[in-house]
Amino acid sequence: MSEAVTRTVTTPPGLLASLDPLLREWLPRQRWFAGKGRPVTGFTLVEATELLPPSAKLGLYHLLVRAHQPLVPSHGAPGHPGDCYQLLIGVREALPPRLAPALIGHVPSGPLAGLTVYDALHDTRPAELLLEALRTRARIGALSFDRDPDQDIRSGLVPRVVTAEQSNSSIVYGDTFILKLLRRIVPGVNPDLELPLALAREDCPRVPAPTAWMVADVPTAADPVLSAGPADHAGQPYVLGVLQPFVQGASDGWELALRELAKGEDFGAEARALGRATAEVHTALARALPTVTLGHAQLRLMVDGMTERLEA
DSSP states (O other), rough: OOOOEEEEEOOOHHHHHHHHHHHHHHHHTTTTTTTTTOOEEEEEEEEEEEOOOOOSSEEEEEEEEEEEEEEETTTTTEEEEEEEEEEEEESSSSOOOGGGGEEEOOOOOOOOTTTTTGGGGGGGGHHHHHHHHHHOOOEEEEEEEETTTTTTOOOOEEEEEEOOSSSSSEEEEEETTTEEESSEEEEOOOHHHHHHHHHHHOOTSSOOOEEEEEEEEEOOGGOOOHHHHHHTTTTOOOEEEEEEOOOTTOOOHHHHHHHHHHTOOHHHHHHHHHHHHHHHHHHHHHHHOOOOOHHHHHHHHHHHHHHHHHHH
């Protein structure tokens, strides 16, 4: 196994202030942005790491920012620190045509004045850098990349971004791995990493075991929500992404059902197979993790909460 690479980095002062007006326009247009219908009134920087220093060819920043939004969609309502988002900001003098859909904007002032910034996940070099950091178990600023020592990660795999997702972003590497990058970030245990690790310990073959993962260690004082709220998540890292083996030819169960029904085909056999796989996964999770039996009052609270979310 390769030795971990540790690198201390600094970010220029005024970075977020120079990006603020561009992000206010760009962020709400993204499919994974959760605050639709409310304007963004500002940002708080939770974490910033320079992965590549800006140059004439390419610069790269990793940012965790909290988007301030009004409590209600009315003009002049006070903003509040809302959801925290993970951004990978690429920096170039000008974008090649292939990256035009990833454009965030042209920076008018500050440390990146005169340069163009864009969503770097659509660019090959930043995607390759993330895989190499996972392969070498790098430590870059607040970012930590780790992996399963029993799984190999080959270098040189060609990346491509997956365009069909809604709430997160994924990169496929040479039909070998898929890196799921979480967009809306919360500190503490994350099921996208916790549950596959638990299933791997139980040798459950239904879910690929995580190959590698990336986290951010952010001081509590750097996050306005954590510093002002309860201490439940104080000192806990933010899970940022999980690398898993890529299953070629996999189909979403809902999309598969719609396709079969549209053709007038019977979906019964596939539905039973999906149910069997789901049962195996939940049985393995019950062995690996603590379980509780909910009473009537607890079930009623859960149902009421789901109903409220549906109505909202």
